[in-house]
Amino acid sequence: MTAVAERGRRVRETSPVLAFLGRRMLGALGAILVASLVIFLGTVVLPGDAASVVLGRNGTPQQVAALNHRLHLDKPAGTEYADWMSGLAHGDFGDSAVGLAQGETHAPVWPLISGPLKNSLILALVTALFMIPLSLFLGVLAAVNAGRPADHVISLGTLTGIALPEFVIGSLLVGVFFVGLNWLPPVALVPPGANPLDDPQKLVLPVMTLLLASLASGVRMVRAGMIEVLGTEYVQTARLNGLPERRVLYRYAMRNALAPSIQVLAQNLQWLIGGIIITESVFAYPGLGTTLVTAVGNRDVTVVRDIALLIAVAYILINLVADLIVMLLVPKLREPA
Amino acid sequence: MRHRLRFMRSPGGAIGVAIVLFVVAVAVFGPYLAPHDPTAPIGPDAAPPSSHAPLGTDELGRDVLSRLLNGGRSVIGLALLSTALAYAVGMSIGLVAGYSRSKVDPALMRTVDVMLAFPPLLFLLVLIAGAGTSIAVLVIGVAAIQAPAISRIVRTSTLEVSVRGYVEAAVARGERPIAVIRREIVPNILAPVLVDAGLRFTYSILIIASVNYLGLGLQPPSSDWALMVSENREYINLNVWAVIAPAAMIALLTIGVNMTGDAIARSLGRSYVPRPVETVPPS
Numbered sequence: 001m002t003a004v005a006e007r008g009r010r011v012r013e014t015s016p017v018l019a020f021l022g023r024r025m026l027g028a029l030g031a032i033l034v035a036s037l038v039i040f041l042g043t044v045v046l047p048g049d050a051a052s053v054v055l056g057r058n059g060t061p062q063q064v065a066a067l068n069h070r071l072h073l074d075k076p077a078g079t080e081y082a083d084w085m086s087g088l089a090h091g092d093f094g095d096s097a098v099g100l101a102q103g104e105t106h107a108p109v110w111p112l113i114s115g116p117l118k119n120s121l122i123l124a125l126v127t128a129l130f131m132i133p134l135s136l137f138l139g140v141l142a143a144v145n146a147g148r149p150a151d152h153v154i155s156l157g158t159l160t161g162i163a164l165p166e167f168v169i170g171s172l173l174v175g176v177f178f179v180g181l182n183w184l185p186p187v188a189l190v191p192p193g194a195n196p197l198d199d200p201q202k203l204v205l206p207v208m209t210l211l212l213a214s215l216a217s218g219v220r221m222v223r224a225g226m227i228e229v230l231g232t233e234y235v236q237t238a239r240l241n242g243l244p245e246r247r248v249l250y251r252y253a254m255r256n257a258l259a260p261s262i263q264v265l266a267q268n269l270q271w272l273i274g275g276i277i278i279t280e281s282v283f284a285y286p287g288l289g290t291t292l293v294t295a296v297g298n299r300d301v302t303v304v305r306d307i308a309l310l311i312a313v314a315y316i317l318i319n320l321v322a323d324l325i326v327m328l329l330v331p332k333l334r335e336p337a
Numbered sequence: 338m339r340h341r342l343r344f345m346r347s348p349g350g351a352i353g354v355a356i357v358l359f360v361v362a363v364a365v366f367g368p369y370l371a372p373h374d375p376t377a378p379i380g381p382d383a384a385p386p387s388s389h390a391p392l393g394t395d396e397l398g399r400d401v402l403s404r405l406l407n408g409g410r411s412v413i414g415l416a417l418l419s420t421a422l423a424y425a426v427g428m429s430i431g432l433v434a435g436y437s438r439s440k441v442d443p444a445l446m447r448t449v450d451v452m453l454a455f456p457p458l459l460f461l462l463v464l465i466a467g468a469g470t471s472i473a474v475l476v477i478g479v480a481a482i483q484a485p486a487i488s489r490i491v492r493t494s495t496l497e498v499s500v501r502g503y504v505e506a507a508v509a510r511g512e513r514p515i516a517v518i519r520r521e522i523v524p525n526i527l528a529p530v531l532v533d534a535g536l537r538f539t540y541s542i543l544i545i546a547s548v549n550y551l552g553l554g555l556q557p558p559s560s561d562w563a564l565m566v567s568e569n570r571e572y573i574n575l576n577v578w579a580v581i582a583p584a585a586m587i588a589l590l591t592i593g594v595n596m597t598g599d600a601i602a603r604s605l606g607r608s609y610v611p612r613p614v615e616t617v618p619p620s
Contacts, residue, residue, distance in 0.1 A: 031451075034451050035451075042466070042467045159595065159599070163592045164543075164591055164592070165543045165547050165550070165563075172588070180577075186573060186574070270456065274456045278547050278551065293462070293552075293553070296462050296466040301466055301467070304466040308459055312455060312456070312459065315455070315456055
């Protein structure tokens, strides 16, 4: 009895859920730090003088030096990285290199990216809202009909989607739904400050593009997980006990098939982030992706590194959240390793 | 050799190979068949198809068909080049790490983890922002995205093979490490390492075409399928073929390579999961 009491106390002292949470959060923090270093090294340390590119051929050496100074690009790399990080810690995203080069005294990055950030989040959320239930539905449907025509159609369709770059899918959709049928607008322009959801018709083609490009791996994983679980003994026992098939599927099979699928859905969401960068450009949607692509083209390194870090953080957080959900679904994983 | 071509017997494999051969033939022989100069205007801008220009003209009045016939080499060539570079670098690192079991090993694994925790396209864009748009940056960047995953697979296979009897016999004979790696290890790890080659090639095509589409890779007036899609996107309602035709060529190429890869994987009894960067086996 004392042993039981002691065990109870020990469990309370080091709650495995909290320990897991702590470990994961530390890991995510480390990943964010590494990502910031990679971004910093990529944009700043690589050869290629951003200031002279931004100023163009007409920039005098004095102007280039002055701009480098104002962007803090003339300091040693270590100091510059520390400046960037401490600025971010205070909510200061720095100044746009292009803005300063055009003679503005103050060109903060944050106002340039806050609107696009909101637009991109809306596009991502609307897509995820369709993507997750669709992956589950199509995956379960394919698994239950494994080897039958429905399975083949789903596999072929999703495999084709994943083989195509987003811009090809988007362009073909515009060819069909705008040029051919004239049902949907070819671009998704949103005036600054307006809410993209005010005119949802504009979002249809971008969301369709992202869904077609990203559904395949989720559907395949859900299908594989379901087929595996449907062959296990406890599912057979449930069937032999005369439980209705629907109950066997949703109550017994799906819960265990879901755990690996959630990690794949998280990967899908991560793919979505890469896909959004291109899809936004295809439809001229004013999001973080189009802003990033413009900034890369202009060599606006300060804007590029801020947006790149935001995207990398989103990428890492998706992983973290997926791990937590999996842990809540599968109690087995809560045990300390 | 016969058993290696078994995958061709499945309908998917045969169709996939036929599609790939067609697209490659267009890319290789197209430039000799083009009726017009791909960079010179031949008529009004963005005109619909006519007898003079069967696919119409593009936004600068150039012949779409001639540009289409000239636009395949860059896509296929750059993707081949970066995939080959990724394999060369990935295999060298993986072989050294796996065979020597040195301190390279943990460092390599951490690098792979970092690469996997970072969106590949974002990595490439950051690289382009820092180093500028050039073909070299594009090829090296795409190779850098793929090399870590390859090196991980090579390392695992090398670890497995290097304790086998024939390797130990070669070492006991006093052969130098380079000779052991080249004659005993490489031939025996090629199959698992190359089974994903089709996937990685598709992925190179996807990402290179996407960067070209964004205007951050090849620059005008190159005739490149991805560049053609983006240049004519704005005028799609004037001449839809200037967008659809190059988009369809890219679609045929990636679908064909994927179907071929799928058929090969099936004939080897392996599953084929598209998008290679995320499919790294746990170490």
